[in-house]
Each structure stands twice: as structure tokens, then as C-alpha cells.
Amino acid sequence: MPAQPRCQVGKGAALSFPDEILRLVLINAHYERHVDELIELASRFATALSKAGIEYRIVGGLGVYLHVNEVDPIAARLTRDIDAAVSRADIERIAQVVRPFGLEFRHVAGVDMFVDAEQPTARRAVHLLCVREKVRPEYVEPVPGFSEAPAIHGLLVAPVADLVRMKLTSFRLKDKVHIQDLDGVGLITPEIEAQLPELLRQRLAEVRASD
Numbered sequence: 323m324p325a326q327p328r329c330q331v332g333k334g335a336a337l338s339f340p341d342e343i344l345r346l347v348l349i350n351a352h353y354e355r356h357v358d359e360l361i362e363l364a365s366r367f368a369t370a371l372s373k374a375g376i377e378y379r380i381v382g383g384l385g386v387y388l389h390v391n392e393v394d395p396i397a398a399r400l401t402r403d404i405d406a407a408v409s410r411a412d413i414e415r416i417a418q419v420v421r422p423f424g425l426e427f428r429h430v431a432g433v434d435m436f437v438d439a440e441q442p443t444a445r446r447a448v449h450l451l452c453v454r455e456k457v458r459p460e461y462v463e464p465v466p467g468f469s470e471a472p473a474i475h476g477l478l479v480a481p482v483a484d485l486v487r488m489k490l491t492s493f494r495l496k497d498k499v500h501i502q503d504l505d506g507v508g509l510i511t512p513e514i515e516a517q518l519p520e521l522l523r524q525r526l527a528e529v530r531a532s533d
Contacts, residue, residue, distance in 0.1 A: 366423040374419040379480040386500040393507040410452040463491040490522040
């Protein structure tokens with residue numbers, strides 16, 4: 323019997339093609355389960371706020387993922403948790419209205435968040451940012467206010483222009499990657515670029531030059 327084809331997957335390791343296919347299927351299943359869990363948690367949070375008439379916007383990596391996924395699902399890169407922009411004046415009320423939806427308030431390492439009461443971990447949580455406030459004092463831009471937002475999967479997601487400003491403001495490695503994702507599917511239009519202040523336009527150019 324001829325030897326079964328094998329493929330290298332790591333240093334000193336090899337898997338047969340059936341094993342490699344199984345590995346990829348399991349990775350994909352885990353990925354899809356994580357997406358479903360994030361969307362479900364975000365939906366509970368969003369439903370609670372919408373019923374109470376409280377403004378919010380999904381931002382951060384999940385916001386980027388949802389926009390990119392609408393254009394090209396293959397290019398969408400998943401994030402670990404959920405970031406939501408809210409008004410600071412609403413936080414106390416939010417803590418009350420989300421409780422019946424299985425979410426509890428926590429303040430961990432300087433971050434306000436709502437965790438799943440059944441799985442209270444910062445990795446499975448809605449992290450809060452406050453509109454019109456800087457996330458860090460040294461940031462050049464505050465979190466944008468409540469712009470008109472598209473509904474994606476029933477969630478009010480910050481528009482691409484706002485996400486681009488936020489990602490270029492924080493400008494960590496993962497933010498640069500998110501900028502590449504948005505730009506790669508054509509979501510950063512000339513109109514969005516023209517609205518950026520000079521420093522953020524320079525940062526956008528830097529990301530594009532390194533792509």
C-alpha cells in the first residue's frame with residue numbers, strides 16, 4: 323500500500339491529509355462557536371439597552387468584524403471580547419437594566435464592564451467606553467459621539483468612519499491590523515480619509531505603507 327500523504331504543520335510535526343482536514347474542521351467549529359457566543363452576549367446587552375431607550379454603539383474589534391463580515395466574511399477577523407460606547411451618565415442605569423438579561427457590573431483593572439453572570443470573566447464581557455471622553459489622557463481623540471449607526475445582526479454598530487478614528491487614535495498593533503482589515507475590503511473611502519485630522523491621516527498612511 324502506498325504511503326499516505328502527510329503535510330507539515332509545525333516544527334518536527336506532520337499530519338496526514340485526513341488528520342489535517344479534521345484539525346481545520348475543529349478550528350472552524352471553535353471559531354464559529356466563539357462568534358455565536360459573542361453575538362449572543364452583545365445581543366443581550368443591546369436588547370436590554372434598546373428596551374430601556376439607552377443609546378449605545380458596538381465599537382472595537384467586534385465593530386470592525388461586523389462591518390468587514392458584511393463585505394467579505396473570509397476577511398473578517400474575530401476579536402476576543404466586546405466593546406460598547408455609552409454615555410457615562412447612563413452607566414448606573416445600564417447596570418440595572420442588564421441585570422435581568424444575565425449581566426452583572428464589574429470594575430476590573432480600571433475598566434468598567436458587564437460580565438455574563440454564569441461565566442463571569444473579563445474575556446467574556448462587554449467592556450465600556452464613554453462617548454466624548456478620551457480612553458487614555460494621552461490620546462489625541464476622544465471616543466466619538468453617537469453618530470447614525472447601521473444595524474448589523476440587530477446590533478447598533480458605530481459607523482466605519484468612527485471606528486477608523488478610534489483605531490488610529492489608540493494605534494496598538496491590533497488596531498493597525500483592524501485598519502488593514504477595513505482598508506482591505508474597501509471600507510476606508512476617500513471621504514472617510516479626508517475627514518481625518520492630519521495626525522490620523524499620517525497614521526493611516528503608515529499602516530498602508532507597512533501592508
